[in-house]
Amino acid sequence: MIIIIVGIVLLLTAYNLKKVNSPLSERAGMIRVIGIVVIIFGILSKCVVQVDAGKVGVQSIFGNVKKETLNSGLNFVNPLADIKELDLKTQNYTMSGVHDEGSKAGDDAIKVLSADGLEVTIDLTVLFRIVSAKAPDIYKQIGLNYVDVIVRPLSRTRIRDISANYDAIALYSTKRDEFQTRIFNSIEKDFKDRGLVLEQLLVRNIALPESVKKTIESKINAEQDAQKMQFVLQKEKQEAERKRVEAQGIADYQRIITSTLTDKQLQYEQIKAQKDLAASPNTKIVIMGNSKGSQVLLNAN
Known part of the structure; x- marks a missing residue:
């Protein structure tokens, strides 16, 4: 121009x-x-x-x-x-409580109320892109600042609506994946109606009130102590079982030996042991036999 x-x-x-x-x-x-x-x-x-x-x-x-x-x-x-x-490239919009980490300076985290009335702080990243064929409609109906008009308010509103269905502890632990999936499905539909494609939604951090965090930590410590005690008890039971089996084996061995030994077998074992003793270089004279029978003197020299 x-x-x-x-x-x-x-x-x-x-x-x-x-x-x-x-x-x-x-x-x-x-x-x-x-x-x-x-x-x-x-x-x-x-x-x-x-x-x-x-x-x-x-x-x-x-x-x-x-x-x-x-x-x-x-x-x-x-x-x-x-x-x-x-x-048309993939764009990301981050709402975070960490300074200079989000798309807006300062604390831009989403504060929501859970089903049990507790305030939970959520950090969120939205990955999205524009549908090329819908670009004229976006420019005509929304303008070039579609991030501030559509992406930011829709994301924050849907998170607040859905989080009201969950308890704070469930959001933090067991229901986190389900919560993220429900948010994705809800925002995806809103974006699609306005010419945007939601590629991914990341719940980066969920911060609970300090009192709730302490309660959770106490519960986790108690569970860990209980698991440790169960391990110790299980170990003690296994050691007691091992000793019982060992004692039973010794008793069975002694019973079998007692029922099968004879006098002649005992005399033979005695002679065999004395013979081995006589072969020792430290042995001078070995007396074999007993007071009732004949005795034999063996001189190792």
Whole structure:
């Protein structure tokens, strides 16, 4: 548009030079030609528009938004059309209580009330993108600030509505995945109706009131102590069972030996043991036999 304005200024200058008696009046024709060339160049440049990769162009002529979109690359358009680019790439919007971590500075976490009346703080990240064919409708009905108009308020509202169905401890522990799935399904439908695709929803953190956190920690510690005691008792029972089996085995062994030994077998074992003793280098004389029978003296030397 600036180039066209420059061309028009040159044409007006050439027209005025012809009307006045000036040394430059003889160059009015050349200035007029330059002005016409500049205007033509400006019009042609307005007819060719480049749309960056990953974006889509939306055309509006005097406030009337056209349904046709412009793909990435060079496009020929009406020189009077105003072109706006919308990003088609995946975008993320984070609402966090950590300073400078979210899309807005400061504490932007979502504070909700659970079913048991406790205030729970939730950090959330929304991953979404624009449907290319719906870009003209988004621009016409919502504008370029669709994140603040649609993404942020819808996400916060749905989370508050759904969290009211869960107790605080359930949100923090057992029902967290179910809670995230319900939020995703709800927001996905709202986004789809407005030309957005919800790719993923991440519940990054759920913070409970300090009193509830202490209660949970006490419960966890009690459960761990109970599990430890069960382990100790189980170990003691196993050790008692082992000793019982060992004692039973010894008793069975003694019973079997007692019922099968004879006097001759005992005498044979005695002679065998004394013979082994006589073979020892430290043994000098071994007396074999007993007071009732004959005795034999063995000299190891």
